[in-house]
Amino acid sequence: MYADLTVDVAINLQPGQRLLIIGPLMNGGVALEAATMVRRIAASAYRAGAELVEAIWGDEALQLVRFHHARKETLGEFSAWLPRALEDHAKAGHAVLSVYANDPDLLQHEPPDLVGALQQATSRAVVPFREHISRNATNWGVVAAASEAWAAKVFPEVPRDQQLSRLWDTIATLCRLDRPDPIAAWKAHLAALAARSEYVNRKRYTALRFAGPGTDLTVGLPAGHIWVSGASVTQSGIRFVANLPTEEVFTIADRNRVEGTVRATKPLSYGGTLIDDFSLRFEGGRVVDFKAARGEAVLRQLVETDAAAGRLGEVALVPHSSPIAQSGLLFYSTLFDENAASHVALGSAYKFTLTGADAMSDAEFEQAGGNRSAIHVDFMIGSGEVDVDGVLDAGLQEPLMRGGEWAREVTSCERS
Amino acid sequence: MYADLTVDVAINLQPGQRLLIIGPLMNGGVALEAATMVRRIAASAYRAGAELVEAIWGDEALQLVRFHHARKETLGEFSAWLPRALEDHAKAGHAVLSVYANDPDLLQHEPPDLVGALQQATSRAVVPFREHISRNATNWGVVAAASEAWAAKVFPEVPRDQQLSRLWDTIATLCRLDRPDPIAAWKAHLAALAARSEYVNRKRYTALRFAGPGTDLTVGLPAGHIWVSGASVTQSGIRFVANLPTEEVFTIADRNRVEGTVRATKPLSYGGTLIDDFSLRFEGGRVVDFKAARGEAVLRQLVETDAAAGRLGEVALVPHSSPIAQSGLLFYSTLFDENAASHVALGSAYKFTLTGADAMSDAEFEQAGGNRSAIHVDFMIGSGEVDVDGVLDAGLQEPLMRGGEWAREVTSCERS
Numbered sequence: 001m002y003a004d005l006t007v008d009v010a011i012n013l014q015p016g017q018r019l020l021i022i023g024p025l026m027n028g029g030v031a032l033e034a035a036t037m038v039r040r041i042a043a044s045a046y047r048a049g050a051e052l053v054e055a056i057w058g059d060e061a062l063q064l065v066r067f068h069h070a071r072k073e074t075l076g077e078f079s080a081w082l083p084r085a086l087e088d089h090a091k092a093g094h095a096v097l098s099v100y101a102n103d104p105d106l107l108q109h110e111p112p113d114l115v116g117a118l119q120q121a122t123s124r125a126v127v128p129f130r131e132h133i134s135r136n137a138t139n140w141g142v143v144a145a146a147s148e149a150w151a152a153k154v155f156p157e158v159p160r161d162q163q164l165s166r167l168w169d170t171i172a173t174l175c176r177l178d179r180p181d182p183i184a185a186w187k188a189h190l191a192a193l194a195a196r197s198e199y200v201n202r203k204r205y206t207a208l209r210f211a212g213p214g215t216d217l218t219v220g221l222p223a224g225h226i227w228v229s230g231a232s233v234t235q236s237g238i239r240f241v242a243n244l245p246t247e248e249v250f251t252i253a254d255r256n257r258v259e260g261t262v263r264a265t266k267p268l269s270y271g272g273t274l275i276d277d278f279s280l281r282f283e284g285g286r287v288v289d290f291k292a293a294r295g296e297a298v299l300r301q302l303v304e305t306d307a308a309a310g311r312l313g314e315v316a317l318v319p320h321s322s323p324i325a326q327s328g329l330l331f332y333s334t335l336f337d338e339n340a341a342s343h344v345a346l347g348s349a350y351k352f353t354l355t356g357a358d359a360m361s362d363a364e365f366e367q368a369g370g371n372r373s374a375i376h377v378d379f380m381i382g383s384g385e386v387d388v389d390g391v392l393d394a395g396l397q398e399p400l401m402r403g404g405e406w407a408r409e410v411t412s413c414e415r416s
Numbered sequence: 417m418y419a420d421l422t423v424d425v426a427i428n429l430q431p432g433q434r435l436l437i438i439g440p441l442m443n444g445g446v447a448l449e450a451a452t453m454v455r456r457i458a459a460s461a462y463r464a465g466a467e468l469v470e471a472i473w474g475d476e477a478l479q480l481v482r483f484h485h486a487r488k489e490t491l492g493e494f495s496a497w498l499p500r501a502l503e504d505h506a507k508a509g510h511a512v513l514s515v516y517a518n519d520p521d522l523l524q525h526e527p528p529d530l531v532g533a534l535q536q537a538t539s540r541a542v543v544p545f546r547e548h549i550s551r552n553a554t555n556w557g558v559v560a561a562a563s564e565a566w567a568a569k570v571f572p573e574v575p576r577d578q579q580l581s582r583l584w585d586t587i588a589t590l591c592r593l594d595r596p597d598p599i600a601a602w603k604a605h606l607a608a609l610a611a612r613s614e615y616v617n618r619k620r621y622t623a624l625r626f627a628g629p630g631t632d633l634t635v636g637l638p639a640g641h642i643w644v645s646g647a648s649v650t651q652s653g654i655r656f657v658a659n660l661p662t663e664e665v666f667t668i669a670d671r672n673r674v675e676g677t678v679r680a681t682k683p684l685s686y687g688g689t690l691i692d693d694f695s696l697r698f699e700g701g702r703v704v705d706f707k708a709a710r711g712e713a714v715l716r717q718l719v720e721t722d723a724a725a726g727r728l729g730e731v732a733l734v735p736h737s738s739p740i741a742q743s744g745l746l747f748y749s750t751l752f753d754e755n756a757a758s759h760v761a762l763g764s765a766y767k768f769t770l771t772g773a774d775a776m777s778d779a780e781f782e783q784a785g786g787n788r789s790a791i792h793v794d795f796m797i798g799s800g801e802v803d804v805d806g807v808l809d810a811g812l813q814e815p816l817m818r819g820g821e822w823a824r825e826v827t828s829c830e831r832s
Contacts, residue, residue, distance in 0.1 A: 018496075023473075039477050046485035052493045053482070057439075057473035061455050066469065069462035077468045080434075081504055085497030092496070 003040035015049025018094040023057035024101030034145035090132040103149030104332035107272030116301025119271035139240035193229035212386030220257025222369030224355035247339040250316030252353040255371035256285040266380040308373035313349035320404025342382025347375035419456035431465025434510040439473035440517030450561035506548040519565030520748030523688030532717025535687040555656035609645035628802030636673025638785030640771035663755040666732030668769040671787035672701040682796040724789035729765035736820030758798025763791035
């Protein structure tokens with residue numbers, strides 16, 4: 001069912017398309033069940049008419065081997081063929097699926113500057129591929145598979161031999177696979193998200209203001225920003241859902257109009273290390289100060305990846321009543337954690353979140369407020385204690401979220 | 417030790433080179449121990465100064481999924497990015513290692529014409545990469561890792577839970593890892609093979625004649641043919657050993673001068689199916705007739721892959737006293753079985769087995785007797801019952817092998 005949901009609802013694979021699966025990284029042992037899931041997805045994709053399904057299997061253990069045995073100067077080197085393979089595949093209009101099963105603590109004992117260097121190299125190498133994704137040039141998606149290391153991190157108090165199945169069960173629940181008709185449940189959920197994004201789109205806010213413990217942040221929204229949720233549409237007209245699960249509505253942040261201080265409400269898992277208990281201060285859109293109780297060196301590398309890595313590309317709203325937030329779990333994975341809380345992303349903006357961006361040059365996109373960077377890293381800033389106001393054109397503010405919940409209910413049929 | 421032997425003796429990885437490992441295909445379960453071996457090889461390569469080690473992990477189970485769920489018309493499709501990735505890597509002078517752990521029976525229940533079509537597509541797609549390998553453009557190699565399906569095939573009579581370790585032990589023995597100093601043992605063995613290839617090189621035979629049960633075959637050797645064994649040297653001067661284990665001396669066959677009938681002495685494992693109890697008849701270098709008790713349809717696809725697939729590119733001599741022959745085992749893997757018996761290869765000739773071939777155009781290479789095809793498939797024709805004669809310039813024949821053994825001993829210091 002999960003495989004069919006992935007192929008039919010998430011990727012919405014079209015007959016004759018090829019599917020490239022970026023397979024689950026394997027650490028220590030091998031993620032056998034994740035491999036099984038990849039094979040099920042492949043079967044489902046072939047049934048949907050895929051021309052060819054391929055998997056590129058990562059191996060986290062090889063990354064550790066590299067840290068332990070490679071010369072330090074070489075850690076900035078990246079694959080020569082992989083970025084091109086990804087780009088060519090997307091360019092040709094074929095589908096791409098990432099299966100997430102990473103160990104959030106993989107590189108926790110490695111020197112932060114080297115971890116950061118490796119992440120920077122990775123981010124830079126895949127810029128052309130990200131560009132295609134950012135334009136929804138093709139249907140793409142991210143889903144999760146449980147792995148032992150990840151399960152141990154999410155359920156440290158559960159007996160070791162039950163962690164993996166507990167995580168699988170949790171993923172299933174949060175992906176609504178426990179509903180009598182998961183596909184119908186997803187259609188209803190996507191419709192509700194669409195109604196919410198229509199609502200905020202009609203508001204034409206010029207900015208959002210976040211207020212909560214340690215947070216007083218104003219995030220400008222460019223003229224022509226588009227709120228997006230759940231389903232997206234490729235340039236060729238294929239409707240797809242890039243993330244399973246998804247609970248957010250999101251849009252572009254103005255690269256120059258972000259002011260104030262924000263405190264993260266959840267730790268950020270970044271490239272195999274954790275950044276925790278951190279806050280950032282923005283002036284004129286740019287991070288001018290930051291601190292972190294854990295992982296500050298990696299955070300520094302992150303915001304210094306390139307000139308635009310210290311600016312925001314996205315702002316997203318998620319109610320505290322989202323099933324993921326209500327699970328009370330911390331997943332150390334953006335795919336889940338970003339759907340448990342409102343968040344912002346450092347780095348690149350998605351072009352599909354700005355009207356007319358497709359026809360803009362890179363310079364015009366930046367002029368319009370769009371950020372361009374080698375990175376796009378979400379971190380969570382919402383919680384049950386955070387309020388959000390929408391700033392209207394005239395400078396008036398109105399309540400948008402209170403105590404982490406939408407201040408006003410909307411339904412699919414509402415018309416303002 | 418196996419990892420170090422692979423990196424130091426086989427690949428002979430140079431500081432600053434990248435290494436691309438074509439990882440063991442995983443069927444049913446996942447080849448955990450093979451994955452461990454790949455990681456050990458990576459560690460050894462980094463210690464030897466590798467700039468980056470990457471693995472492309474195949475997945476036999478995905479192949480089965482394809483056969484069971486893909487539309488039949490699409491089975492001729494091949495990866496768009498993989499052939500280019502391999503070619504670019506080799507072109508850039510980086511090292512390539514294949515780790516063999518395949519299930520010889522993977523596709524035994526699939527329709528032979530579809531298996532053949534897939535193999536043809538695969539062979540054709542990697543022609544440019546093979547071209548680089550054929551010229552020893554870079555250091556490359558093939559080693560083995562045990563996997564459950566393969567072990568079950570080699571040791572059907574051994575209890576199931578001991579098959580895997582038995583195969584690992586056998587691989588270790590045949591790779592001389594049980595010697596007190598395996599690296600010294602390999603140096604001595606390579607020297608002995610070199611002495612043998614020098615001996616046959618000095619003979620300047622114009623043809624070899626194989627005679628045994630069901631076999632009466634003359635294989636022409638082009639003027640300027642070069643007998644090669646064990647160690648090779650890249651164009652840039654790196655000495656490497658392409659196969660571990662290796663027991664053969666081999667050279668180019670004349671694409672136009674092969675006459676008579678040959679009976680295979682071992683089954684041929686080809687693309688996940690077995691061709692067994694088969695013989696071929698050659699006229700003017702070309703296969704004009706063939707039959708097989710098992711897998712005849714796949715054999716037909718094989719020799720019809722392209723216009724040159726029914727001609728020979730290589731002939732190799734292996735004494736019946738080779739440790740692999742003496743093990744009495746059938747490995748269903750060319751890496752081992754070709755080192756247990758004299759053999760010939762259908763398809764492409766290695767350019768490094770003909771003097772001056774590097775400077776020749778493709779047409780000139782063919783003119784000189786060199787075969788060019790998308791395939792290169794070895795099959796075994798030697799045994800304890802097969803004699804080999806060398807045909808001298810004047811048409812005289814002399815005994816080269818008798819009852820599968822060298823008719824004359826040579827040593828490293830012998831001078832004729």
